[in-house]
Amino acid sequence: MPVTAPHVLIVDDEEHIRRIMSIMLGKRGYRCTTAAGGEEALKIAGREGADAVLTDLMMPGMDGLELLKRLKASDPDVAVVVVTAFATMETAIEAMKAGAYDYISKPFIEDEMAIVIEKALERRRLIDENRRLKKEIGERGDRGTFLGDSPAMRRVFGMIAKVAETKATVLITGESGTGKELAARSVHMNGPRRDRPFVAVNCGAIPANLMESEFFGHVRGAFTGAVGAKTGLVAEADGGTLFLDEVSEIPMELQSKFLRLLQEEEYRRVGDTQVRKADLRVIAATNKSLPQEIEEGRFREDVYFRLNVVRIEMPPLRDRREDIPMLARHFLDDAVKRNGLPPKKLTPAALQTLSEQSFAGNVRALRNILEQAAVMSDGEHIAPDDLFFGTQLPAPPPARDPASGGLPAVMLPPGMTDLKAAVKQVTAEAERVLISKALGSVSGNRTKAAKLLGVSRRALITKVQLYNL
Ligand SMILES: Nc1ncnc2c1ncn2[C@@H]1O[C@H](COP(=O)(O)OP(=O)(O)OP(=O)(O)O)[C@@H](O)[C@H]1O
Numbered sequence: 001m002p003v004t005a006p007h008v009l010i011v012d013d014e015e016h017i018r019r020i021m022s023i024m025l026g027k028r029g030y031r032c033t034t035a036a037g038g039e040e041a042l043k044i045a046g047r048e049g050a051d052a053v054l055t056d057l058m059m060p061g062m063d064g065l066e067l068l069k070r071l072k073a074s075d076p077d078v079a080v081v082v083v084t085a086f087a088t089m090e091t092a093i094e095a096m097k098a099g100a101y102d103y104i105s106k107p108f109i110e111d112e113m114a115i116v117i118e119k120a121l122e123r124r125r126l127i128d129e130n131r132r133l134k135k136e137i138g139e140r141g142d143r144g145t146f147l148g149d150s151p152a153m154r155r156v157f158g159m160i161a162k163v164a165e166t167k168a169t170v171l172i173t174g175e176s177g178t179g180k181e182l183a184a185r186s187v188h189m190n191g192p193r194r195d196r197p198f199v200a201v202n203c204g205a206i207p208a209n210l211m212e213s214e215f216f217g218h219v220r221g222a223f224t225g226a227v228g229a230k231t232g233l234v235a236e237a238d239g240g241t242l243f244l245d246e247v248s249e250i251p252m253e254l255q256s257k258f259l260r261l262l263q264e265e266e267y268r269r270v271g272d273t274q275v276r277k278a279d280l281r282v283i284a285a286t287n288k289s290l291p292q293e294i295e296e297g298r299f300r301e302d303v304y305f306r307l308n309v310v311r312i313e314m315p316p317l318r319d320r321r322e323d324i325p326m327l328a329r330h331f332l333d334d335a336v337k338r339n340g341l342p343p344k345k346l347t348p349a350a351l352q353t354l355s356e357q358s359f360a361g362n363v364r365a366l367r368n369i370l371e372q373a374a375v376m377s378d379g380e381h382i383a384p385d386d387l388f389f390g391t392q393l394p395a396p397p398p399a400r401d402p403a404s405g406g407l408p409a410v411m412l413p414p415g416m417t418d419l420k421a422a423v424k425q426v427t428a429e430a431e432r433v434l435i436s437k438a439l440g441s442v443s444g445n446r447t448k449a450a451k452l453l454g455v456s457r458r459a460l461i462t463k464v465q466l467y468n469l
C-alpha cells in the first residue's frame with residue numbers, strides 16, 4: 001500500500017461537478033485536486049504527478065480526448081477515466097482506443113465511479129510494483145554466466161566440475177574481482193546440493209562482536225538485546241552450502257568455533273548448552289594470503305588446513321587477456337539490456353584498447369568500464385574514447401630512475417639503509433596513495449573504495465584513520 005493517499009485529479013468545466021466528485025472521492029481517502037480545463041490539468045499533473053485522472057470529455061478549449069493524449073504522452077501509465085454524456089458515447093469509445101482506462105457515463109452513480117477509480121489505481125499500483133521488481137532484478141545483474149576460454153579458465157572450470165560432485169571444502173583464492181564468488185556459486189550449482197540453499201556471507205561486513213550470533217544463532221536473553229532466539233546462518237545453510245567470503249576477517253577468538261564446525265559439523269548457539277549438527281558444504285574465499293595471515297598471528301593454521309582441502313586459484317585477468325573480448329561483449333550486452341538501451345557494439349579499436357589494460361580490479365573493473373560505456377556512449381558503436389578507465393586504479397608506468405639502473409624510482413630519506421624500515425615506509429606510502437586515489441575515484445564512498453581496493457570496509461577505515469585521509 002502506498003504510504004500517501006493516491007492522488008486523483010478531477011477535470012471538469014462545471015464547478016459543481018468538480019465539487020461533488022471531490023467530496024465523493026475525498027471521503028474514500030483519496031487526495032483530490034481539481035482543474036477547470038485541460039491546460040490547468042496538465043500543469044497540475046506536471047507539477048504533482050497524478051495516479052489517476054477523471055476527466056470530462058466535452059470542455060471548452062482543450063477537450064478531454066486531447067488531454068488524455070497529452071497525459072499519456074508524458075506518463076504512459078497514468079490511469080485516465082473519462083466521463084461522458086450518452087450523446088458522446090462515440091467519443092468515449094475513441095477515448096478507450098486512445099488509452100483511457102475506462103469511462104463512466106453521466107449522470108454517474110457514486111459507487112460505480114468509486115469502483116472504476118479504485119480499479120484504475122490498483123492497476124497503476126501493479127504496474128509500479130512490476131517495474132520496481134524488474135529494476136531490482138536488473139540491478140542485481142547477471143550473476144550466472146561464468147565465461148572464459150583461456151587455458152587458465154578451462155583449468156578452473158575443470159576443477160569446479162570435479163569438485164562440485166563432492167562435499168570437500170573448497171578454498172578459492174585470487175585477487176579482487178577475479179570471480180571468486182562466481183566460482184563458489186558455480187561449485188554449488190553444479191553439485192547435488194543445487195536445490196538447497198546457498199548462503200553467502202561476507203565475513204568482512206559483519207561487526208566482530210555480532211559475528212558469533214550471526215553465524216551460530218543465539219538463545220533468548222543470551223546477551224543484552226537478544227530479545228528472541230535466533231537461528232543463524234549455519235542453520236540457514238543446513239543441507240546446502242555455506243560460502244565464507246573474505247574468510248580471513250573472521251576474528252581469531254571465533255575461529256576455533258569454525259574449526260569445530262568444519263571438523264565435527266557441530267556448533268552451539270550463543271548462550272546455549274545444546275550441541276547442534278549441521279550438514280554443510282563449506283566454500284571459503286579470500287584475496288589475502290592466508291599463510292601470511294598465519295605468520296602474522298591473525299589466522300589459525302588448523303583452520304587453514306581444514307579450509308584448504310581443494311584449492312581453486314582464480315587467475316588475474318591480465319594473465320588471460322584472450323578472455324577480454326568475450327567478457328567485454330557479454331558485459332556490454334548485459335548492461336544494454338538492463339538499461340533498456342538499443343544494441344551497441346565495440347569497435348575493433350576499443351577491443352584492442354581493452355585487451356591492453358592491466359586491470360588492477362580484474363573482471364569487476366572490466367565490467368564497470370563496459371557498464372559506463374553502455375550508458376555514456378551516444379551512437380551504436382563504442383570507440384576507445386567511450387571507455388572510461390577512471391573507476392579502476394591504473395598502475396601508472398613507474399618512473400625510471402637512471403641512477404638505480406632503470407629500476408622504478410622510490411623516494412626514501414637520504415642515508416636510509418635499514419631494509420625492513422625502508423620496505424615498511426615504501427609500502428605505507430603506496431598504501432596511502434592508493435587509498436586516497438581509490439576514495440577520490442568513488443567520491444569518498446568507503447564501501448565502494450574498499451571493494452575497489454579488495455580490502456574489507458573495516459580494514460579501509462582503519463587505514464584512513466592511520467593515514468589521516
Ligand atoms: N569469468 C567471468 N565471467 C563472467 N563474469 C565474471 C567472471 N568473473 C567475474 N565476473 C563478474 O565480475 C564481477 C566480480 O566477480 P566476483 O564478485 O565473483 O569477484 P570476487 O573475486 O569475489 O571479487 P572480490 O574479491 O572483490 O569479492 C561480478 O560481477 C561477476 O559476475
Ligand SMILES: [Mg+2]
Nearest residue numbers: 180181245285
Ligand atoms: Mg567476492
